[in-house]
Amino acid sequence: MATKNVLRAYGDREGDGMVQMSFTLEILPGDRAREAAKRFAEAHGLREPIVSAMEQCSAQHSYFVVYGHSVHSVDLAEIHVEELAAKPLDRDEILALAKQLGRKIVVVGACTGSDAHTVGIDAILNYKGFAGEKGLESYKCFDAHNLGAQVENVELVTRARALGADAILVSQVITQRNCHKENAAALVALLRQEGLRDRFLLLLGGPRIDHQLAVELGFDAGFGTGTKPSAVAGYVVERVLDRAARSA
Amino acid sequence: MATKNVLRAYGDREGDGMVQMSFTLEILPGDRAREAAKRFAEAHGLREPIVSAMEQCSAQHSYFVVYGHSVHSVDLAEIHVEELAAKPLDRDEILALAKQLGRKIVVVGACTGSDAHTVGIDAILNYKGFAGEKGLESYKCFDAHNLGAQVENVELVTRARALGADAILVSQVITQRNCHKENAAALVALLRQEGLRDRFLLLLGGPRIDHQLAVELGFDAGFGTGTKPSAVAGYVVERVLDRAARSA
Amino acid sequence: MATVPVDLSVVDECRALAGRVADDVQRYIDRHTTVGVERTVARAYGVIGADPEGAPLPNALVDRLQAAGALSRGVSWHLGRALLDGASSVQDAAEAIAYGGGSIDVAGGPSAAQARAALEGHTRAAIDRIDRARADREAFKARHEVGEAPLKYVIVATGNIYDDAVQAKAARFTGADIVAVIRATAQSLLDYVPEGATTEGYGGTYATQENFRIIRRAADEVSQETGKYLAQTNYSSGLCMAEIAWMAAVERLDMLLNDAMYGILFRDINMCRTFVDQYFSRRIVARAGIVINTGEDNYLTTSDAVEKAHTVLASQFINEAFAKRAGLREEQMGLGHAFEIDPWLEDSFLLELAQAQLVRQIFDRHPIKWMPPTKFKTGDILHSHVHDAMFNLAGITTHQSIELLGMFSEAIQTPLLMDRYLSLKSARYVFGTARHLGDEIQWKPGGIVERRAREVLASAHEQLAEVERVGIWDAIATGAFADVKRARTGGKGFAGVVERHAEYLNPLLEILEAGR
């Protein structure tokens, strides 16, 4: 179906721009507080804001819920984002493709830094998989190594070299004050420094990762919430073949 | 306690500006959609927006939840709002004050136009009251007339004149596409036209009413969600006395 | 099974008392007609159109007859007479009477039997139209999957019928079984049904025949797209109760909000008018196989839901009695009740369960309709969503039939697209995660739930005895329901009530009443 190019928020009438916000301000409930919340919402571009909730949530703070008609819009024509998951390959297609390479693809994955959340990287790499799909380990075309959690960047690079990895898969789950970005960027810096950046296909994943962000951080691709193993498998195979073709 | 003058939203760190938004856009979930939601949030002044939910909610729409750091703030110094409920009088104080007038104060209330929500005006006027407080009917100093719901402005004015009302209390609950504002403004216009605007103390109430709005619409005062009868009683007595003093 | 103890002899007595209350009113009904009933008859005979100001021809026709003091014979008699007098069609006859300006003579003219005979083909066509719509609906429905109980019922109320259609489709797309287009704020007080598609309404969208069609078309489309049937409902309520019932019948609606007393209590519509109108509307509904939803839930928006729970039950018995007398089967009686107890009251959830289960057991063949919390909702949308979840849990636990889903934005606005999506998602979760909870538990003998159920039934019985003693007219006059008092000759629309002539003619009613 045809989608509009300029999107506005939609409540129940075309073009109403209806948006909901919630936030906390350091002020106690009252008429001034309601007015402050209204103006705060207006500052965000909400017209005719309705303060539907104003409740005290500490000795000095109040919690607000506001509805209003947003004046903003987004122009889809300006969004140039690759849809990585747009037409995922299935297992047979992936295996068929990988045959062309004539060898196994070595992938090394880890959840790095102080992050100990293994479930995400396990979901992608381990046999058990995720959401009914088996992980990369289950594909004949991969030689998959899951280094687990809390792996330091230096160690990851050392192991990847030792194993002759084609691709490095990094998981970052904790995002408080952007530690995931710092940690991911540090890996790229380390690889660059050692002249190894182009040796590996570099994937970043995690609930707050998207392709755009990963590319900004110097990775080749990014995968977010709900990623299926097959999407990763397909991507890796295609790109490794690509690289092989180019270097041939 | 001292409140700051310039308020920013607060999540868990002083100055983080944390704000939550939700909205619907006409686009299906995907990488482009996530980017669109991000940009939409950014347009509202949210930095580093996180799209935490993106779910399809019709054949062509998606629902989004976004968190981000708002760059906006409100300056309390610029907010000049009367706190009507700041120091409410209690029943005895109200009665004592009303004695000075030497007669009963006549109030006439109704839910006007096509609006049939009587519970709000009943809560204020009827003996039964609201939230543990009895309504104006229960005060010896008032002669309270509740005309009920779906009362036309013309009828309300006629009855108020006939009863020699000091104050007219209007309730407006339905707000879809601002019908409450139109209906309320029409009453003021009618009174002005008949040269009666200054004869009555004019109160507006309802869940989406606040003092500021009521004044803008030409009323003397506005009362919103959770208003207690005593707050209204106190206000009416004070203002009627005031008027009596001025006209004396 | 989490049953509560129900003394069946008390239930039988309640039914008997309610039956006598309804019989008393039925004697009144059988002697009267109303402008609303007669306009419905005219529409059924095919009288359509409106003047340039939008006043429908059925109104012009009936008003003219009433002004001439000629309505007591029934619009049918006048139309039959015109046909006998050579009118080329019912429509022509209606236009002639309405706009012709000729005098209307009730003296003379054909007998009721002659007029009936003149209309015979038209009468059969009118009934056929209802029957055909019913057959079409049932056939279409049979080709699609239908939802499991509790059926998920959502409202749309944009004010613009085209937006409503978008929202209705989205609702089915995300799991709704039934969609209701809420009616514009003051429509129930309009003594005519607007014409055509409408795009401006406050608090809802006008109920018009064209709007019914637009939503039915959208519902049919989305039923086909998703393979699952989307049922449609609207309001047969207010001053045009019967006309709307007829429109719904021929436009294939599945359900209707239709209550014997709601208009009296909540819209200050005259009680004589309402009783006569509800009877005719229900006769149509019965024939059309439409399920009604009664409005006892509304009592608890004005009265306290703990103190006045029994009034809901008492009223359900009365609504049931009226419905039976109008030929409805139990399977068509979606008696209404609601989850409206102060949520901050300790053990309020137990009291809600007791009431829901009691109603479920007493009206065991009825597709009872369970309404969400509204009164205690606030603008704290997150909390409101949880409040609805508890309501959903009570619904699945007590096996309610039709569940109107609560919306987290209840205290703010009529639902947005997203609100409805989330509400449906939440109901799906709760209905699934606690699917067999009701089958797994037994209530403690003599516990809070059992005691409450007993108490409510006993109080309802007491109230019914009192209503039977004074009659419904006086009971309503003294505030028996919803803490509202209404006088027998007060309220809107009383002028539209007309005593039937001894030769009153209404061939449609005769057929609808056949076998009575």
Next chain:
Amino acid sequence: MATVPVDLSVVDECRALAGRVADDVQRYIDRHTTVGVERTVARAYGVIGADPEGAPLPNALVDRLQAAGALSRGVSWHLGRALLDGASSVQDAAEAIAYGGGSIDVAGGPSAAQARAALEGHTRAAIDRIDRARADREAFKARHEVGEAPLKYVIVATGNIYDDAVQAKAARFTGADIVAVIRATAQSLLDYVPEGATTEGYGGTYATQENFRIIRRAADEVSQETGKYLAQTNYSSGLCMAEIAWMAAVERLDMLLNDAMYGILFRDINMCRTFVDQYFSRRIVARAGIVINTGEDNYLTTSDAVEKAHTVLASQFINEAFAKRAGLREEQMGLGHAFEIDPWLEDSFLLELAQAQLVRQIFDRHPIKWMPPTKFKTGDILHSHVHDAMFNLAGITTHQSIELLGMFSEAIQTPLLMDRYLSLKSARYVFGTARHLGDEIQWKPGGIVERRAREVLASAHEQLAEVERVGIWDAIATGAFADVKRARTGGKGFAGVVERHAEYLNPLLEILEAGR
């Protein structure tokens, strides 16, 4: 009461099996000490301070002893010896050993008895300090109202202790009974406890003695302001389990996350190290009257909560057995479990109720700790809030003791002020509205709930029999818990385990073990 059938003979067998599992380990524990245990002893004797890089003196002291191969006698022996050799204080002695650079001779020196005697006053002072803190806590608590079960437990985790204090006060202000300051991401792997107040941490705030004080001060203030006691908890877990237990004991904490196996499974900490550390930490906790919370809930974040529910129960028996051997009373054992079944699974709520009730009955004197859904949470905050409400309902229905409240932002971030407020509001609502639900219902004999409870207990029994057969070491090595496999000599911190010398001295432990 909604009880499930529990075969007490099976429960007894489970306890016996778990007892034998723990006895086997206890024999190992009694022959070993660790750098963590010895640092704790040093701290208890008053060794404080850190070098300019922030390395604490207790670490420098113990590391020095270990490097010299002298730790097997116990840090107490070395301190006692230094006092006998004329050191002016324990602190001086510690500094001299740590930084003095002199050689450390284990040959010669006093006997253990002589060293013990030299320390006697210090030993008494150390124990007194714990006892005094306990008495102070209990006295202060007695002056305030305490919450009703389920106690409402919330987390704060800003990374900055001063923000944490603001949020902790707000939590009590809006109804929390217990506040936990979540620890910074990697602290459990630090082999030292940072010094002083900290303002930078990811995913939480460092556990330091000063941070404990800051939160206790805030909690005291808000307890006084609101008249209701705010309990404080933190993590005695990871490589500094015992040191943190001691800090908590003297800083008047009420509870501690403390588990015999969590570090092994979830932080890949060596199992020998963990078993020895947990024993000493629990000896302190027992003396301090602190309630522990075990971490079985975590199993269900990696394993499937339906398939592996029995592993939670089996582990609870083992944690209980270890706790008993460390002198804890049942009233101090907050065994952990969780609501982590796939919410979209039909009747998942019934399975959750079965498990919660089973644990409640088997550990009837224990202040069991009930954890909210986390794994299946998504960023749809409205739905997430409903999911938590069902968890709260299960909590009140099955009479859980301590309930860690879920947050609607679980899948997004550590909780914001507003999230915690709404979570508390929702718990207050659900606990009130369904206060006596659990007392009102009985489970259908042979129904889903009963069958599930039976099955879980039987599987736990089976697993315990297997663990007992192979021993806990091999059981963990083969993935018995949380689908994680750990080798006996693998993992972090193994180097910090030291076999005790025949003349090993630990006067504190001796007192703590008195009556063993």
